[in-house]
Amino acid sequence: MIKIAHLAKRFAVENPKKLSEQEKKDPRLKGRYFHSVKDVSFSCNQGQVLGLLGPNGAGKTTTLRMLSTALKPDHGEIAIQGVNVVEKPLVARQKIGFLSGSTGLYGRLTGRENITYFGQLHGMQADAIEQRIAYLADLLELHSFLDRRCESFSTGMKQRTAIARAVVHSPEVVILDEPTTGLDIMAAQTVHTFIRQLKEQGTPVIFSTHHLDEVSELCDQVTVIDAGVTRFNNSLSAFKALSPGSMHQAFLNTLQQGA
Amino acid sequence: MWLVFRKELKELLRDRKTLFFMIALPILVFPLIFGVVAYFSGKAIEEAQNKVLRYSIIGQQHAPELAQRLSESGEFEWVEMASDTEPAQWVRQEKVDFVLVIPPNYSNDVLTAGQITLSVHLNDSSLNMVEKRLNEITTKIAERNQQDAFVRLGLDASQSKAMLKPIVVEKIDVADQRENWGEKIGGLVPYLVFILCLQGAMIPATDLGAGEKERGTLETLLISPIERYKLVLGKFITIAFAGVTSAMITVSSMAIWGIVLSQGMAIELVAKFMSAISAVDFILMFLMLIPVVAIFASVLLSLSIYARSFKEAQGYMTPLVLVVVVPVILAMLPGMELKGGWAWVPLTNVALAIKELIKGTMDYVQLLAIFSSTVMIAGLFLGFCLYWFNREKVLFR
Numbered sequence: 231m232i233k234i235a236h237l238a239k240r241f242a243v244e245n246p247k248k249l250s251e252q253e254k255k256d257p258r259l260k261g262r263y264f265h266s267v268k269d270v271s272f273s274c275n276q277g278q279v280l281g282l283l284g285p286n287g288a289g290k291t292t293t294l295r296m297l298s299t300a301l302k303p304d305h306g307e308i309a310i311q312g313v314n315v316v317e318k319p320l321v322a323r324q325k326i327g328f329l330s331g332s333t334g335l336y337g338r339l340t341g342r343e344n345i346t347y348f349g350q351l352h353g354m355q356a357d358a359i360e361q362r363i364a365y366l367a368d369l370l371e372l373h374s375f376l377d378r379r380c381e382s383f384s385t386g387m388k389q390r391t392a393i394a395r396a397v398v399h400s401p402e403v404v405i406l407d408e409p410t411t412g413l414d415i416m417a418a419q420t421v422h423t424f425i426r427q428l429k430e431q432g433t434p435v436i437f438s439t440h441h442l443d444e445v446s447e448l449c450d451q452v453t454v455i456d457a458g459v460t461r462f463n464n465s466l467s468a469f470k471a472l473s474p475g476s477m478h479q480a481f482l483n484t485l486q487q488g489a
Numbered sequence: 490m491w492l493v494f495r496k497e498l499k500e501l502l503r504d505r506k507t508l509f510f511m512i513a514l515p516i517l518v519f520p521l522i523f524g525v526v527a528y529f530s531g532k533a534i535e536e537a538q539n540k541v542l543r544y545s546i547i548g549q550q551h552a553p554e555l556a557q558r559l560s561e562s563g564e565f566e567w568v569e570m571a572s573d574t575e576p577a578q579w580v581r582q583e584k585v586d587f588v589l590v591i592p593p594n595y596s597n598d599v600l601t602a603g604q605i606t607l608s609v610h611l612n613d614s615s616l617n618m619v620e621k622r623l624n625e626i627t628t629k630i631a632e633r634n635q636q637d638a639f640v641r642l643g644l645d646a647s648q649s650k651a652m653l654k655p656i657v658v659e660k661i662d663v664a665d666q667r668e669n670w671g672e673k674i675g676g677l678v679p680y681l682v683f684i685l686c687l688q689g690a691m692i693p694a695t696d697l698g699a700g701e702k703e704r705g706t707l708e709t710l711l712i713s714p715i716e717r718y719k720l721v722l723g724k725f726i727t728i729a730f731a732g733v734t735s736a737m738i739t740v741s742s743m744a745i746w747g748i749v750l751s752q753g754m755a756i757e758l759v760a761k762f763m764s765a766i767s768a769v770d771f772i773l774m775f776l777m778l779i780p781v782v783a784i785f786a787s788v789l790l791s792l793s794i795y796a797r798s799f800k801e802a803q804g805y806m807t808p809l810v811l812v813v814v815v816p817v818i819l820a821m822l823p824g825m826e827l828k829g830g831w832a833w834v835p836l837t838n839v840a841l842a843i844k845e846l847i848k849g850t851m852d853y854v855q856l857l858a859i860f861s862s863t864v865m866i867a868g869l870f871l872g873f874c875l876y877w878f879n880r881e882k883v884l885f886r
Binding site for chain 2: 241242295298299300301302320321323324326328329330332333334335336337338339343347348350351352353379395396
């Protein structure tokens with residue numbers, strides 16, 4: 231169970247003159263600070279998949295980075311399985327598996343070494359890592375390239391290896407930031423299959439995306455963020471009910487509600 | 490921490506480009522440069538030595554003995570000079586290597602003729618043996634004439650000697666061989682080592698900071714449950730290790746090839762010089778180097794993690810070389826000593842201390858002060874690096 235309440239994060243603007251016209255018009259810019267996330271709340275239960283939607287620059291990545299402890303929120307609370315993420319980031323990190331579309335691998339290490347390194351960083355024993363890699367290699371079909379250097383991998387191979395690396399420590403929550411952006415159909419399919427497998431195991435998944443078909447295919451919960459504020463937070467069926475027949479219209483409706 | 494270090498090192502060792510710059514370049518390029526320079530300078534000297542010099546004489550009739558000796562020596566070849574040309578022009582037209590002008594007052598009788606001036610027209614801008622060979626011949630004649638004059642004046646041997654040089658200043662050097670050489674090359678050693686350490690650390694530093702950002706591996710690393718300081722220290726040690734290793738490889742490569750190429754007399758000198766420096770001094774030099782490398786590594790890592798990309802990181806690091814070169818060059822200047830204010834200038838004081846250690850004139854108490862002050866500076870920079878790694882503004886730019 232993941233619970234996020236009234237999350238807020240602002241960034242200092244170094245040189246206000248350098249901002250573009252559009253950025254200057256953004257109501258989130260106040261003085262020398264840009265309030266990227268102002269008030270975001272949502273929750274995700276065991277075995278649920280939550281889709282995080284919103285236009286570019288809405289604050290999705292910032293929210294997920296706060297959730298994954300990379301950034302520290304200014305206000306609000308995050309609890310993962312009852313652990314306060316803001317107060318105990320090191321404990322929370324043990325429970326989180328994080329992956330983004332731009333996540334890379336260490337090119338000069340083999341796939342196995344990449345995964346092992348993160349297993350070691352999570353404090354896992356050597357034999358536990360070996361077993362886990364064997365299991366994940368079966369699941370994600372990594373065997374054919376696991377011992378080759380990552381720099382020669384195709385995008386799909388890289389993504390599958392990155393997934394294995396993100397879940398090597400058997401996290402209790404998986405957070406994915408636009409995991410399918412920039413991937414071809416086959417590689418995206420790998421990610422979809424992986425999300426379904428996590429769901430079957432009862433691991434909650436939170437992912438942000440721009441593809442509404444992914445949402446309707448995979449999600450139980452939908453959260454829409456715009457301009458740093460939660461505009462919609464309910465089940466998939468409630469989201470679809472906003473505009474029967476067109477998910478796109480439903481999405482636009484949630485944005486207009488807030489405006 | 491060691492986990493991070495081991496992984497970074499493994500990755501570094503697999504990078505052919507880095508390895509090439511760190512190991513292959515110093516091992517192969519230095520001997521190559523040495524070799525090429527030695528070969529060509531040797532060849533130029535040999536050519537000049539073996540060359541037969543062509544010459545013309547004006548006023549030959551005044552000094553038939555000199556003219557005869559010139560033509561008999563075998564090192565010269567006489568060329569008839571066109572009567573209407575100037576000597577300078579004759580040389581410029583490359584008809585001859587030099588034109589010797591003998592004045593009409595030339596005489597073997599020193600007492601009546603006085604001092605005689607022979608003029609030589611030549612192109613002295615390139616390597617040549619004209620003066621050396623001419624002097625060989627003229628000195629013989631001059632000395633003989635001198636002796637003649639002394640005999641005619643009725644001077645004995647000791648009087649003639651005193652006449653030639655009434656007062657002699659004798660130099661008795663209290664500096665031993667080591668101090669002498671240490672002053673000459675002692676400044677060069679820290680300069681080379683510092684720059685090499687910095688260069689050797691630069692490529693891995695770029696890779697470990699900006700490289701992680703550019704490849705998108707940094708975020709994952711930051712949210713893994715490892716304390717931030719362990720992460721920084723792991724990276725820091727890798728960079729420092731790479732810097733020291735590459736410097737050591739280069740220095741030993743230069744030493745080995747230098748010895749190999751300068752066999753014979755020079756090797757004795759080098760060996761004697763090296764053996765004069767005790768093992769303790771070598772260890773002390775190495776110890777002094779550690780905080781310096783620590784300063785380099787923490788500064789490089791801070792710059793690298795701030796940069797968004799490889800390119801940006803390289804842009805930040807290039808001026809750093811200049812910042813390091815200036816204080817070290819100060820230490821190379823002759824007459825610079827570890828005294829007064831200079832003992833407090835970072836980098837310069839370490840460079841001066843290494844120079845003193847090589848010379849064998851080190852005040853060991855001062856060494857402690859320099860060492861601890863450099864350690865303190867290194868600690869400050871490392872502290873800043875740790876603080877820097879906790880700034881969201883730096884990590885997510």
